[in-house]
Amino acid sequence: QVQLQESGPGLVKPSQTLSLTCTVSGGSISTGGYYWSWIRQLPGKGLEWIGYIYYSGSTYYNPSLQSRVTISVDTSNNQFSLKLTSLTAADTAVYYCARAVDYGSGYFDYWGQGTLVTVSS
Amino acid sequence: EIVLTQSPGTLSLSPGERATLSCRASQSVSSSYIAWYQQKPGQAPRLLIYDASSRATGVPDRFSVSGSGTDFTLTISRLEPEDFAVYYCQQYNYLPPLTFGGGTKVEIK
Numbered sequence: 163q164v165q166l167q168e169s170g171p172g173l174v175k176p177s178q179t180l181s182l183t184c185t186v187s188g189g190s191i192s193t194g195g196y197y198w199s200w201i202r203q204l205p206g207k208g209l210e211w212i213g214y215i216y217y218s219g220s221t222y223y224n225p226s227l228q229s230r231v232t233i234s235v236d237t238s239n240n241q242f243s244l245k246l247t248s249l250t251a252a253d254t255a256v257y258y259c260a261r262a263v264d265y266g267s268g269y270f271d272y273w274g275q276g277t278l279v280t281v282s283s
Numbered sequence: 284e285i286v287l288t289q290s291p292g293t294l295s296l297s298p299g300e301r302a303t304l305s306c307r308a309s310q311s312v313s314s315s316y317i318a319w320y321q322q323k324p325g326q327a328p329r330l331l332i333y334d335a336s337s338r339a340t341g342v343p344d345r346f347s348v349s350g351s352g353t354d355f356t357l358t359i360s361r362l363e364p365e366d367f368a369v370y371y372c373q374q375y376n377y378l379p380p381l382t383f384g385g386g387t388k389v390e391i392k
Binding site: 208210211213222225226258260262263265267268269270271273274275276 | 378380381386
C-alpha cells in the first residue's frame with residue numbers, strides 16, 4: 163500500500179518561499195508509470211493542480227503558477243518537493259501530494275493527508 | 284484550459300435515494316479520461332472512478348458513471364450514510380493544466 167506524507171512549515175510570511183516535501187512509502191518513486199504531483203485546495207474551495215514530476219525529472223506545471231513553481235525529485239530518499247515563491251495570502255491552502263497514474267495526463271490514485279499552509283505576517 | 288462545471292452545487296437527499304451529479308466540460312473530453320473523487324471533511328480526496336467507468340479498489344457498485352463528449356454523470360444508485368460528501372470530477376485528456384470541477388456537495392436532507 164503506497165502512502166504519501168507531506169512535511170513543511172504551516173506558516174510562511176508573505177513574499178517568502180514555501181518549501182514542502184512529500185515522502186513516499188510502500189513503493190518506489192523510481193518505478194515508472196507514475197507522476198508525482200502537488201495539488202492544493204484553497205479554504206472552502208475546489209482543487210487546483212500545481213504540477214507533477216516523473217522520476218526521470220521531467221516536469222509539468224500549471225501555467226497559472228509556472229513562473230513561481232519548482233518541483234524536484236530525490237529518488238535516493240524516495241521524496242519529491244515543491245517550492246513556491248513570492249507567496250501572498252492567496253496561496254493560503256491545504257497542499258496535497260499525490261500519485262498520478264501515467265494514463266492520459268494522469269488521474270490521482272493515492273493522496274497524502276494534506277498540510278495546511280497559511281501565508282501571513 | 285478545459286473548464287469543468289459541476290452541478291448542482293449542493294444536492295439535498297435522504298439515505299436510500301438516488302443521486303445524480305453532473306460534470307460538463309468546456310470542450311469535448313474523451314470519456315476514458317474522466318475521473319471522479321469523493322472528499323469528506325478534513326480528509327484528502329479519494330479516487331472513486333477512473334477511465335470513465337472503472338471503479339477504484341473498494342468502491343461499491345452503487346457508484347456508476349455515464350456520458351460522453353462534454354457531459355458526464357456520476358450516479359449513486361442508493362445513498363448510504365457514508366456517501367454524504369463532496370464529489371469532484373477531473374479531466375486528464377488535456378495538459379496543461381489538469382483540471383477539476385468545482386464540486387457537488389451531497390448533503391443529508
